[in-house]
Amino acid sequence: MTYLSQNPANFSETVASFQLASVNDIVKAAEVASAAQREWAAVPAPARGRVLAQVGRLFEANKESLAALMTKEIGKTYAESLGEVQEVIDTCDFFLGEGRRLYGQTVPSEMPNKQLFTFRMPVGTTMIITAANFPAAVPSWYLVPALLTGNSIVWKPAETAGAVATAMANIFRAGGVPQGVLDVVIADGATTGAALNEVLERGLIQKVGFTGSTEVGRKIGELCGRHLQSPCLELGGKNPMIVMPDATIDLVVEGALFAGFGTAGQRCTSMGTLWVHEKIYDQVKNAWVSAVENAIIGDPTKAVLYGPMISEAYLNTHEKNLEMVQSNHKVLGSTGTGRITAKNPRNNFLGDPDKGYFAHPTIVEGIVKNDALYHTETFGPLVGLGKFSDLDEAIDLANAHGYGLSSAIYTNDPKNVWKFREQVSSGMVSINNSTSGAEAHLPFGGNGKSGNGSRQSGIWVLDQFTRWQSVNWDYSGRLQKAQMDIMELPYDPDFRL
Numbered sequence: 001m002t003y004l005s006q007n008p009a010n011f012s013e014t015v016a017s018f019q020l021a022s023v024n025d026i027v028k029a030a031e032v033a034s035a036a037q038r039e040w041a042a043v044p045a046p047a048r049g050r051v052l053a054q055v056g057r058l059f060e061a062n063k064e065s066l067a068a069l070m071t072k073e074i075g076k077t078y079a080e081s082l083g084e085v086q087e088v089i090d091t092c093d094f095f096l097g098e099g100r101r102l103y104g105q106t107v108p109s110e111m112p113n114k115q116l117f118t119f120r121m122p123v124g125t126t127m128i129i130t131a132a133n134f135p136a137a138v139p140s141w142y143l144v145p146a147l148l149t150g151n152s153i154v155w156k157p158a159e160t161a162g163a164v165a166t167a168m169a170n171i172f173r174a175g176g177v178p179q180g181v182l183d184v185v186i187a188d189g190a191t192t193g194a195a196l197n198e199v200l201e202r203g204l205i206q207k208v209g210f211t212g213s214t215e216v217g218r219k220i221g222e223l224c225g226r227h228l229q230s231p232c233l234e235l236g237g238k239n240p241m242i243v244m245p246d247a248t249i250d251l252v253v254e255g256a257l258f259a260g261f262g263t264a265g266q267r268c269t270s271m272g273t274l275w276v277h278e279k280i281y282d283q284v285k286n287a288w289v290s291a292v293e294n295a296i297i298g299d300p301t302k303a304v305l306y307g308p309m310i311s312e313a314y315l316n317t318h319e320k321n322l323e324m325v326q327s328n329h330k331v332l333g334s335t336g337t338g339r340i341t342a343k344n345p346r347n348n349f350l351g352d353p354d355k356g357y358f359a360h361p362t363i364v365e366g367i368v369k370n371d372a373l374y375h376t377e378t379f380g381p382l383v384g385l386g387k388f389s390d391l392d393e394a395i396d397l398a399n400a401h402g403y404g405l406s407s408a409i410y411t412n413d414p415k416n417v418w419k420f421r422e423q424v425s426s427g428m429v430s431i432n433n434s435t436s437g438a439e440a441h442l443p444f445g446g447n448g449k450s451g452n453g454s455r456q457s458g459i460w461v462l463d464q465f466t467r468w469q470s471v472n473w474d475y476s477g478r479l480q481k482a483q484m485d486i487m488e489l490p491y492d493p494d495f496r497l
């Protein structure tokens with residue numbers, strides 16, 4: 001089947017067309033990757049690191065063109081697209097050095113003339129399945145460390161971002177990654193699911209990495225569990241931002257604007273609900289609502305807060321999510337809701353709305369714990385606003401929906417900071433900063449419905465792509481039995497001062 005990838009800001013423009021892979025194509029790619037893995041693992045890690053350095057330099061040299069392609073294919077603003085490519089470069093920079101470390105340990109033995117060691121071993125062949133909203137940075141969090149540690153990869157990017165994925169793969173190849181070691185298959189969800197089942201069944205894949213919805217993550221987790229594998233799962237979020245009465249309000253407004261509506265709310269780290277202390281509620285609400293009303297939305301190649309939704313499907317989901325708005329809620333932030341068109345216009349819109357899948361920013365005031373909007377990740381420009389009266393209540397609201405990816409608190413009181421940090425259940429915590437925009441070398445990942453405890457990025461992701469091998473080497477010339485042939489030194493148990 002031929003897939004047409006369209007520009008969501010101008011859907012009459014086709015960005016790329018490609019053949020979607022069948023189950024058989026994916027299985028074949030896994031066979032090739034599996035056959036190529038040993039040879040890649042035999043390349044010394046510092047040399048693999050050099051390859052990733054070369055890849056990083058090529059991403060740097062192609063930064064503008066890849067960012068422009070990303071803006072065209074998924075509608076991310078050009079400024080954010082540049083930032084995303086920078087995140088790939090940062091990831092390559094980090095891991096080029098890891099090629100010269102990849103440390104194991106030497107461990108003392110309980111017996112003489114015996115040495116103990118640990119080595120990090122590649123897990124084998126991996127299947128990486130990624131979403132369209134971060135079509136370069138998030139895949140690089142998997143691909144770069146997986147390659148560095150000697151694994152081979154079958155990468156299944158989102159169809160919607162197929163042109164970016166193809167460009168990425170070409171850069172990896174030009175940087176020196178051998179063909180069979182990294183293969184890209186573009187396929188739909190049902191085909192991917194069936195193929196994953198088969199490659200696991202046939203033992204071709206030893207690790208799955210998945211970034212996407214909690215619903216699909218659960219299915220992948222179940223499937224991998226049957227094969228005694230623990231996938232790396234990076235799932236949804238309902239990321240709260242808590243505003244204490246002593247917060248700096250200008251900073252809150254700027255942070256909440258970017259966290260809630262940057263990338264049209266299509267980040268797993270986007271703010272789900274802004275929770276404001278009752279003492280400063282009106283002040284924060286008025287300032288934030290007016291910032292959202294005044295923000296320029298539209299043509300993603302220009303200086304706008306956000307461009308179109310990634311594709312028509314994302315716009316449809318957003319419109320469906322608007323049905324969760326109830327009579328106890330008040331809708332704020334724009335001159336309409338749903339799709340922006342000439343007939344449903346937005347003040348402060350740049351470009352021709354009828355050509356693309358643009359959506360009004362929507363603030364839903366009056367969120368309470370029983371609301372569907374309290375519990376549901378919306379992945380669009382739809383952000384809740386609610387009130388609390390003390391930090392205990394705010395922490396409960398931050399945790400009770402069961403997601404645990406990112407959270408933020410705005411306060412100038414260290415006591416609030418430490419209490420929140422200790423008691424919030426999210427994997428990532430921001431203090432006086434947006435819920436989104438994590439740096440590329442800190443552990444990234446969530447708890448509860450946001451993942452299975454896996455962490456990406458920095459040194460922490462090494463545990464996803466390597467397994468510890470323990471080695472003991474006895475050169476005593478006889479069989480020394482652990483726990484039995486122990487060396488005991490005499491002591492005086494009756495000694496007292």
Ligand code: UN1
Nearest residue numbers: 134267268269436437438
């Ligand atoms: C995602 O949406 O899947 O922290 C990842 C951030 C980005 C990554 C988001 N660096 O917002």
